[in-house]
Amino acid sequence: SQQGEEDPQALSIQEGENATMNCSYKTSINNLQWYRQNSGRGLVHLILIRSNEREKHSGRLRVTLDTSKKSSSLLITASRAADTASYFCATDAGNQFYFGTGTSLTVIP
Amino acid sequence: EAGVAQSPRYKIIEKRQSVAFWCNPISGHATLYWYQQILGQGPKLLIQFQNNGVVDDSQLPKDRFSAERLKGVDSTLKIQPAKLEDSAVYLCASSGPLTNNEQFFGPGTRLTVL
Numbered sequence: 001s002q003q004g005e006e007d008p009q010a011l012s013i014q015e016g017e018n019a020t021m022n023c024s025y026k027t028s029i030n031n032l033q034w035y036r037q038n039s040g041r042g043l044v045h046l047i048l049i050r051s052n053e054r055e056k057h058s059g060r061l062r063v064t065l066d067t068s069k070k071s072s073s074l075l076i077t078a079s080r081a082a083d084t085a086s087y088f089c090a091t092d093a094g095n096q097f098y099f100g101t102g103t104s105l106t107v108i109p
Numbered sequence: 110e111a112g113v114a115q116s117p118r119y120k121i122i123e124k125r126q127s128v129a130f131w132c133n134p135i136s137g138h139a140t141l142y143w144y145q146q147i148l149g150q151g152p153k154l155l156i157q158f159q160n161n162g163v164v165d166d167s168q169l170p171k172d173r174f175s176a177e178r179l180k181g182v183d184s185t186l187k188i189q190p191a192k193l194e195d196s197a198v199y200l201c202a203s204s205g206p207l208t209n210n211e212q213f214f215g216p217g218t219r220l221t222v223l
Contacts, residue, residue, distance in 0.1 A: 004151075031210060042113075042200060042214035043152070088151050092210060096165060097142070099151035 004089050004100030012106040019076040021103040023089030024069075032065055033090045034074050035099075043088065046074075081109045111135065113215035115201050121221045127189040130218045134182070134203030140164075142212060143176055143186050144200040152200055158184065188220075196222045 004025040013019050023032070031050045035043040049056045049065045049072070056063045062075040076083055084107045089100040114133040122128050134141050139160050144152035155174065156166040161181040169176070173192070178184040188195055198219050202212040 033210070033212075042216050043202075043212075044214070045211040048210060096167075097154050097157070099144075099153070102151050 004091055004098060006087075006089060006100040006103045008103060009101070010104045010106075012108065013079055015079060015081055015107055015109050017079055019079050019083070019105055019107070021074050021087055021105070023072045023074070023100050025072075025089070025091045025098070025100075026070065027091070027093050027096075029067075029091045029093050031092045032063075032072050033092065034061075034063060034072075035088045035090060037086045037088065037102075039085070046087075076105075079105075079107045081107050083107050113201055113203055113213055115199075115215035115218055117218055118216065119219050119221075121223065122191055124193055124222050125190040127187065128191055128220060129185055129187045130199050130201075130220075132184045132186070132201030132215060134184075134201070135205070135213055138203035138205035138208070138213070139181070140204045141178055141184050142202040142204075143184070144202065146198045146200055146217070148197070155186070191220075191222045193222050196220060 004023045007022045031048050033048045034046045037043045047058045047063050049063050060077045065072045086102045086104050088102045091098050116131050141158045143155045145155055146152040155169045156176045157164040158178045161178050176186045198217040200217045201215045204212045
């Protein structure tokens, strides 16, 4: 499978702590995106980082990309209970789009 | 702006029956995607349309799955006949020239095959 692998599969933290999740992939990409999925709902786009970028910020989100290692990380700072969800990375390799296996994040109030 | 619409939201069928799902993308979005998401897994792309043409259907099980987007707007995904392993959420997404490669997802259709 060309799907990305995410690590950890599940993460449980206290409100206010930072959460870091990692994504590894197999092929060369044009960009990598992160999505959030609340239980029973569709996915919501969080942030996109292009292959020529190394780091990107959006609010409490920080994404890094290392194309030499074919890996990316998503950092959520000062987590809130509302951040509880599954997080997926998705790689865009032109006409091929693959989602990772996801990290389930639980933020305990 | 209206989001991606999907129907039905839930469907329960017996194995070997047929089922169809409908998706209406966001107005102006030329690209439409169908994904299959099995419980506990990430979404798997089944087919991608650009207007009414197929861009990628490499992961679509063509012996039983079919999809069309005849007028380049809404789309239908069909399974015929269904198997137990087809139980999943079927997600539709769309993107357009101004979305910067961001995909907008519908709420999905949860299919249970008994």
